[in-house]
Amino acid sequence: MASFHQFTAAALDAATSPHLAGTVHGFMGRAGGVSRGAYATFNLARWIGDDAEAVAENWRRWRANYPGLATANVAQVHGATIHRVGRGWGDIRPEGDGMVSAQSGVALGVFTADCAPILLADRTRRVIGALHAGWRGTIAGIAGAGVRAMVELGARPEAIRAAIGPAIGQCCFEVDLELAERFEREIAGAAVFARPGRPGKAYLDLRGINRMLLERAGLNPDAIDEVGPCTRCSNDRYFSRRAAGGAVTGLQMSFIALSD
Numbered sequence: 001m002a003s004f005h006q007f008t009a010a011a012l013d014a015a016t017s018p019h020l021a022g023t024v025h026g027f028m029g030r031a032g033g034v035s036r037g038a039y040a041t042f043n044l045a046r047w048i049g050d051d052a053e054a055v056a057e058n059w060r061r062w063r064a065n066y067p068g069l070a071t072a073n074v075a076q077v078h079g080a081t082i083h084r085v086g087r088g089w090g091d092i093r094p095e096g097d098g099m100v101s102a103q104s105g106v107a108l109g110v111f112t113a114d115c116a117p118i119l120l121a122d123r124t125r126r127v128i129g130a131l132h133a134g135w136r137g138t139i140a141g142i143a144g145a146g147v148r149a150m151v152e153l154g155a156r157p158e159a160i161r162a163a164i165g166p167a168i169g170q171c172c173f174e175v176d177l178e179l180a181e182r183f184e185r186e187i188a189g190a191a192v193f194a195r196p197g198r199p200g201k202a203y204l205d206l207r208g209i210n211r212m213l214l215e216r217a218g219l220n221p222d223a224i225d226e227v228g229p230c231t232r233c234s235n236d237r238y239f240s241r242r243a244a245g246g247a248v249t250g251l252q253m254s255f256i257a258l259s260d
């Protein structure tokens with residue numbers, strides 16, 4: 001006899017891309033966890049003030065959905081340092097904003113709340129990458145650095161496929177004109193990804209700029225997918241720093257692993 005108190009956990013929200021078929025990957029949303037308040041509900045980041053037991057329960061649910069995967073994370077600092085993840089990476093979390101690996105069974109996970117998560121794979125050479133690209137990392141060249149680090153592991157740029165996940169859209173990414181001009185100075189061609197806003201402001205297409213940078217690193221234009229909505233517009237499904245008014249908020253994890 002079924003109990004009236006039977007508890008059914010909400011399903012985890014994980015967007016995927018057909019570009020990354022053959023890998024285990026997902027752009028996790030904020031649904032399906034137990035964290036509360038600004039972290040509600042599926043926050044997997046332990047280092048931002050969320051309740052440790054809630055985060056542990058969220059991880060338990062993630063592991064139940066993706067059994068057998070080890071995880072690798074970095075302490076993200078809005079730069080362009082890429083780490084190579086091998087066997088025995090363990091629980092370290094070195095500073096950096098990207099990881100690459102040729103090791104199966106390890107999920108490379110990056111955390112965002114408006115910044116762009118980028119997942120990459122060369123299925124033939126069995127090399128994967130995960131990048132965190134906010135505006136600083138984008139200017140620092142994280143997209144190209146990630147592709148180069150994959151090439152060092154044997155990937156070929158023309159065989160790499162990528163998916164850029166839920167991130168703040170041009171609809172909501174209003175910046176000071178000075179920052180838009182800095183993009184145009186530091187990244188040739190970035191001007192087409194800016195449109196005028198209120199006086200002294202502009203709207204930037206962060207995913208578009210990273211798409212261009214991936215193409216410039218050698219990826220075919222049709223090998224780059226964009227997955228998911230604007231995080232600020234879809235704050236019910238995704239954490240968004242801007243939607244939180246710059247206050248602390250949970251972070252969503254985007255991850256990729258080579259399956260055996």
Ligand SMILES: [Zn+2]
Binds near residue numbers: 173
């Ligand atoms: Zn938006």
